[in-house]
């Protein structure tokens with residue numbers, strides 16, 4: 001499958017005729033090519049977006065809403081095709097792409113199609129000064145959306161939908177590792193009647209295409225999700241040009257389990273929060289801390305459940321864990337398993353590549369559970385982003401809080417307890433943008449989403465996203 005850029009409503013080859021291979025993680029084979037777009041392609045995308053802006057930013061909210069909801073409906077109508085493409089491109093189980101990725105991409109458009117009709121200007125009456133202020137929320141212009149490979153269409157649309165709902169025109173780049181569903185989205189946008197140039201999708205490497213986007217002097221805002229090092233690089237380039245920045249970066253999230261929790265619910269959810277999407281979700285709880293009194297029981301029960309997870313070809317209905325996204329990523333994750341061994345970690349389960357019959361060159365890895373004796377070891381401090389979790393016991397609330405917070409990241413935390421006062425105390429003190437109590441990844445799209453510390457700046461979700469994609473302009477009138 002050859003992928004093309006989507007610029008001004010049409011599909012184009014890269015101007016430099018420079019291509020990158022696209023791999024199928026389930027068998028390690030190249031199954032297509034994607035453009036490695038140059039500065040010129042990015043410029044063309046920018047020009048298309050700029051030309052579309054005057055009209056799109058003046059399109060009524062009802063009309064924008066109607067088009068976004070139409071895109072959502074078309075994604076739903078094509079969900080099987082999209083789920084198959086996502087699973088093939090990323091290695092995730094087809095069942096997961098069908099249940100989570102594609103429905104959520106459709107929800108993103110529906111949600112922001114509705115949200116924009118409720119996003120209002122504000123007014124402030126300056127009593128005693130005979131003046132009234134009104135605050136407009138104006139579209140910014142041409143904005144950039146750059147997304148990673150782990151939840152390809154889900155995260156791509158989480159940025160694009162609020163950007164266009166707010167009246168902006170977009171130059172977007174999906175990850176070069178998982179470009180296919182972003183490519184297919186172009187067709188859907190045309191079918192839904194999105195005016196040409198409102199959304200432009202350019203494909204390519206971060207260092208060429210991505211770099212050209214972030215360096216573009218007239219792209220005034222960047223919404224980025226990806227690694228912390230890339231985020232820091234983008235901030236460095238963008239800051240002197242005073243671009244608006246939203247950065248959703250890495251995580252090393254604690255999963256804190258107290259003895260008074262609902263044990264079975266916790267166990268079931270903890271298996272999911274550890275290994276869903278091969279552990280390649282920024283919200284996965286990769287550091288499991290268990291209260292000492294239930295530590296041994298948890299260890300036995302958890303391993304028993306993890307052993308039941310079936311690693312296999314993504315398209316099989318029996319598969320719980322598919323392939324990791326790429327060979328370099330598999331190698332990186334395996335390197336961390338070796339580091340854990342050198343650091344005196346005990347591999348309680350997993351740690352090895354899996355050879356799936358018929359797909360011997362696929363990037364499969366066992367779900368891996370490592371017992372660590374200190375939270376300061378490398379595997380407890382650095383983001384691995386694969387099917388690898390560490391477990392260790394704790395003795396007191398203070399101890400676990402200190403360990404949970406002693407990392408450079410602060411994206412999410414999960415807390416399992418039925419003690420209300422402890423819930424309130426700990427939720428207050430955990431250093432993260434999101435705290436889940438007695439659940440994991442329960443999402444309400446109206447809530448603020450994002451991290452603190454090295455997990456990023458800014459918040460996505462609900463009106464936060466619409467605020468990011470608009471400039472507030474205050475008008476003060478004296479009467």
Ligand code: NAD
Nearest residue numbers: 147148149174175206210211226227230248249250251282
């Ligand atoms: P990455 O940073 O390597 O790439 C992300 C995107 O940035 C890709 O599209 C890539 O091409 C682009 N990019 C790379 N260099 C660039 C540059 N110089 N200029 C512009 N764009 C550039 O991240 P990844 O490996 O694709 O994704 C994994 C990371 O994403 C993990 O760290 C994970 O935690 C993080 N993530 C965070 C969230 C969140 O919401 N906080 C969600 C998902 C993933």
